[in-house]
Amino acid sequence: MESIEMYESALPPQRSALFTLLTARAAELAAEKPDIQDFVFVPGHTHPTWDDGQDRLWRAIEQMMLVSPAGDDELPVVWVGYDVATRFTNRREAQGFLVTDRRLIVKDNVDLVFGKGEARQYPLYVGPNGIAASAAAIASTAIESYDWDSADSLVDEEDAEWFSQLLVAAITTTLEAVASTGTAIAGAPVAASDIRARVKELGLFAAAKYADDEKHAKHFAKFAKKMPLDPGEQILACFSASTLAGPYGLMLTDRHLRSRGLGEDPVSTPRVQVEVEAVRVNPQSKSQIIAAIGEVHEFPSHLGEREAGALVMLIQEWAEGRIN
Template sequence: MPADPTGSLAQYLAALPEARVRTHAVVAAAIAERAATAPREQELLFIAGLEHPEYEDGADRFWHAVEQLALPEPAGADELPLAWIGYDVVNRFTGRREAQGFLLTDRRLVVKDQVDGVFGTAAPRQYPLFVGSAGVAGSASEIASSASSAYDWEFARSLIDADTASGLGLLLSELLVTAMETLQRLGAELAPEPPTSAELLGRVRELGLGSAVKLPDDPKHAKHFAKLAKKLPLDAGERILIACTDSTLIGAYGFLLTDRGARSKDLGEEPVFTPTEQFVPDQIRLAPDNAHRILLGAGEAHEIPTRFTEQQIAALVTLLREWGEGRLHADAA
């Protein structure tokens, strides 16, 4: 194991085999070269071993992110931290500085977009690097898209506007392609595409919908579900699986997937219900005239709240197709 993980990147690398250190140097240099030709959002990009253009303590900031995001649960004793697209926030409860953003290593992308709470930690999400049938570029794009679409940009809105968020997503994809291509050229074996989860909530997380949907057993949404029950009543014994809902002063609205089908209600409209057996998986799609309306089959239209992004809606379509095909299961109540 690397000695003294609280020290520095140099100390960490000094404890690794020489071949791993050489790999780290080559991949980090390739990332730096690629970033130089795409100078977007350089203030938020920290590359291992490279002086930051604005922060004298850039190396310390990078290592702080590695300590918080990667070292608590490393992907192997010789994992190589390569780059961090991110920022620090001060936790108002603890006063502790916490790293947020996207940490790229030679084995995974580690993402954190929430600070720790009083009663628990906000665990980072992990996206293993893999090469699937789409090749390096396609797989890197898929990883970057999943990570950036699931990111809670709202929490960071004082630092990152919509244009900056879009630029960071593009930069992340470019750096992933560079890192993965360089690793392959050096003879590293990247994992094959991992199988997708067969469990509904696991698939929700994989598709980047974890921060977008509400779960009925989440205590912070208890009041919301109480309001929702008045607008979207369920049949006796029916169980909500996930909720794509929102609320206004006049009440709650949105889309529910239950153990019996899909229910939805738009503001000022009557509720709509489609039983699961009426889902037509190969016809589940977006309505051509409305980017927030999902069609589950002929005449089966459901409205999704406008807070859902284009990527999240596309992910929801994928989820509903797989649910309709019977490829997913929900845990028993």
């Protein structure tokens, strides 16, 4: 596919009709938010500012939706965002929020030396309190987890509030339209219990390393010398990096939370001794997590505030035994 028009032409008639309905409603909502019109792109509708608006939108669809589509006939409804040039390749990368008929896709990071920028997704659902409440909850979760610091030169606080309002409205009308077709809509999602699936849900996929991944074999071999495991202990997920001084970072195993700071001795906290309610980012250091009184663990400083918060949640769920 090379354009939105080509994508739509390949849709079955019923899906094409729904696509037309959803994008028409999205265009109406966009017109109600002139203060952020530069950031709002709707398939098939001319952008009021950018002559190449549909090309920008298609790039966002390719990078945020089509890399891992939720079905061959997923329908992009509205993109609220912007694109940036990466520092290392000058490649344009889409950022922001893409609403489809099945999920809200969020991307606030770009490809870096340490890993690939990954999008997060929030499936659309209808909980017990109805469509409007569910739409508000989905949008709120996405807005609160967004790395607004990376967008501070483009999006101010008032713009972010307009983003939130538009997303709630777009998700609401999308759910209403899908429901009107008789299509079953899922209930509120349950967090995955498998650690790799949960890592992906939390938007930590790009930051995680796994011991059975061949491309990280040398990294784990070096780590084994600096941070040995107990006999039979298994690594579940590792959030680490390497320098000339050796590997450092944090790992979860089936028994311990382990970590090593640069040039420091390894630290280990048995799983049963992690105090779930106390787990938090160290107020004195944004690259440390407190697991219990006196138990402080280092993680790579290239992980941002959002990743740190997600890592805290992962550790809490692991300590509670909610993750296999």
